[in-house]
Amino acid sequence: MKKLQLDxxxxxxxxxxxxxxxxxxxxTTLLAYFFVVNELWPKEALVYIVMGxxxxxxxxxxxxxxxxxxxxxxxxxxxAFAILIILIVVVGSLWIMQNLDxxxxxxxxxxxNQYMSENEGI
Amino acid sequence: MTRAEEEVAIHEKKALGFWIYLMTDCVxxxxxxxxxxxxxxxxxxxxxxxxxFDLPFxxxxxxxxxxxxxxIGMALLASLRGLKKQTFVWLFVTFxxxxxxxxxxxxxxxxxxxxxxxxxxxxxxxxxxxLVATHGIHIAIGLLWMSIVIVRLWRHNFKKTDVNRLALLGxxxxxxxxxxxxxxxxxxxxxxxx
Numbered sequence: 550m551k552k553l554q555l556d557x558x559x560x561x562x563x564x565x566x567x568x569x570x571x572x573x574x575x576x577t578t579l580l581a582y583f584f585v586v587n588e589l590w591p592k593e594a595l596v597y598i599v600m601g602x603x604x605x606x607x608x609x610x611x612x613x614x615x616x617x618x619x620x621x622x623x624x625x626x627x628x629a630f631a632i633l634i635i636l637i638v639v640v641g642s643l644w645i646m647q648n649l650d651x652x653x654x655x656x657x658x659x660x661x662n663q664y665m666s667e668n669e670g671i
Numbered sequence: 672m673t674r675a676e677e678e679v680a681i682h683e684k685k686a687l688g689f690w691i692y693l694m695t696d697c698v699x700x701x702x703x704x705x706x707x708x709x710x711x712x713x714x715x716x717x718x719x720x721x722x723x724f725d726l727p728f729x730x731x732x733x734x735x736x737x738x739x740x741x742x743i744g745m746a747l748l749a750s751l752r753g754l755k756k757q758t759f760v761w762l763f764v765t766f767x768x769x770x771x772x773x774x775x776x777x778x779x780x781x782x783x784x785x786x787x788x789x790x791x792x793x794x795x796x797x798x799x800x801x802l803v804a805t806h807g808i809h810i811a812i813g814l815l816w817m818s819i820v821i822v823r824l825w826r827h828n829f830k831k832t833d834v835n836r837l838a839l840l841g842x843x844x845x846x847x848x849x850x851x852x853x854x855x856x857x858x859x860x861x862x863x864x865x
Binding site for chain 2: 563564567570571574575578581582585586592595596599600602603606607610611614615620621623624627628630631634635638639641642643646
């Protein structure tokens with residue numbers, strides 16, 4: 550009998566976790582949407598605000614829907630590793646491409662074609 | 672170890688394996704996000720995000736997917752408590768929401784392509800279609816999987832292994848919801864700013 554009550558209590562917590570996660574997700578989505586539609590801030594600031602809200606919602610869904618941190622410890626370790634790889638791929642790509650853009654900015658498309666046919670063999 | 676404990680241990684191993692697959696899928700999406708971020712201004716003289724995206728339409732899509740993520744959680748909790756009828760109701764609701772989401776996405780693609788803004792128009796649109804359609808294919812596979820789980824639960828009367836399958840499907844569906852939140856924020860909201 551005691552075990553049954555324990556199980557019951559456990560499932561109540563789980564229901565609560567899904568409700569809280571659902572409401573927080575809806576709230577953060579609407580918040581980001583209304584900030585963008587009503588242009589409450591200049592664009593540069595808005596980009597960072599929307600990114601911040603997306604990360605908040607990521608954490609909300611990880612905790613309340615995917616239950617990260619409960620159960621197997623390897624879930625957290627593999628997740629941390631995936632985040633590392635994702636940051637290297639995304640930040641690295643943007644960094645390299647921006648640098649390339651910056652270095653070639655002074656050339657017109659015609660000059661760039663000429664440069665590539667003379668020096669890169671393209 | 673008793674037979675029951677053994678089964679729990681096997682399921683734990685499968686769940687971890689599936690989780691690692693999800694993490695590699697995250698890396699796949701990261702490469703597509705990086706490509707989109709690099710090519711976001713490469714419109715080749717064609718229209719960019721602000722002219723193309725219909726934000727209220729995408730907000731509805733987001734809400735639908737978010738709700739389906741919640742309902743599949745409800746289905747899983749109902750199945751763990753042995754509430755069979757409730758499980759099927761929640762699963763059918765989830766399936767219907769998934770179909771509506773996918774139809775809306777296909778409609779959006781058809782409108783864009785119909786207006787001549789297909790993936791061949793610019794590097795920006797190529798990256799956009801690749802990223803969003805990859806998510807859409809995941810949703811389609813998730814729906815196929817969900818229909819198999821529904822049939823199996825019904826035919827085998829909630830066998831333990833089928834309930835475990837539903838738990839993994841739930842993980843997959845929540846994961847797709849997380850990916851969509853990033854598509855919504857980065858592609859549509861940030862990419863759609865004038």
